[in-house]
Amino acid sequence: MTIIHLKDSPYKLPWTHTYSRGSTPINFIVVHWAGSASSAEQLYRYLQGTRVAVSTGWGVDPTGAYQYLPETRVSYHAGKANKWSVGVDFTQSPLLNDLWRYSSRAGVAVMDNTTGRGDKRCLSIGTEELNHMCELIHFLCDKYNIPMDLPTTTDVLSTPFEKIKGVVCHSHLTNQKWDIAPWWSTLRKAL
Numbered sequence: 001m002t003i004i005h006l007k008d009s010p011y012k013l014p015w016t017h018t019y020s021r022g023s024t025p026i027n028f029i030v031v032h033w034a035g036s037a038s039s040a041e042q043l044y045r046y047l048q049g050t051r052v053a054v055s056t057g058w059g060v061d062p063t064g065a066y067q068y069l070p071e072t073r074v075s076y077h078a079g080k081a082n083k084w085s086v087g088v089d090f091t092q093s094p095l096l097n098d099l100w101r102y103s104s105r106a107g108v109a110v111m112d113n114t115t116g117r118g119d120k121r122c123l124s125i126g127t128e129e130l131n132h133m134c135e136l137i138h139f140l141c142d143k144y145n146i147p148m149d150l151p152t153t154t155d156v157l158s159t160p161f162e163k164i165k166g167v168v169c170h171s172h173l174t175n176q177k178w179d180i181a182p183w184w185s186t187l188r189k190a191l
């Protein structure tokens, strides 16, 4: 079992940095990286303790995909796009300086980042974590009738947030972020 739902999740977040979704539909998934965390547990501990208004629905690591919040709550992961979306986070850093943290993980290596977003060289995403993320995205798309539509580039979308449908990453929503631009084509192919 690699998708750990809230009822079985050891990482249930308080609802502090959330609000009720009401009847607003879930139209898209936003994929992030939480570069300061190396596991779903570490991200959970950070989110649980922080006073910063930040939260996300799921944390993914090489052992599985862990639900933090019910989808009936809107989490604070992507600014004005929160309302129509669910946030899902890789818990791996893309930064070269963090390579030592992942030396035992399959698939993590130095790669060129040709997206024009962020560092020119970075780390690739680990294979196990990628597989769990794909499983989670398929599950959420099935459950909420979200089309498996993924942008072909990592450029910021011109579509207004309320009209987006499908799977995007944070760098599609704002030029202030580059998660997960260098991993986007890998995720897209794996899905």
Ligand SMILES: [Zn+2]
Binding pocket: 031, 032, 033, 077, 170, 177, 179
């Ligand atoms: Zn992000």
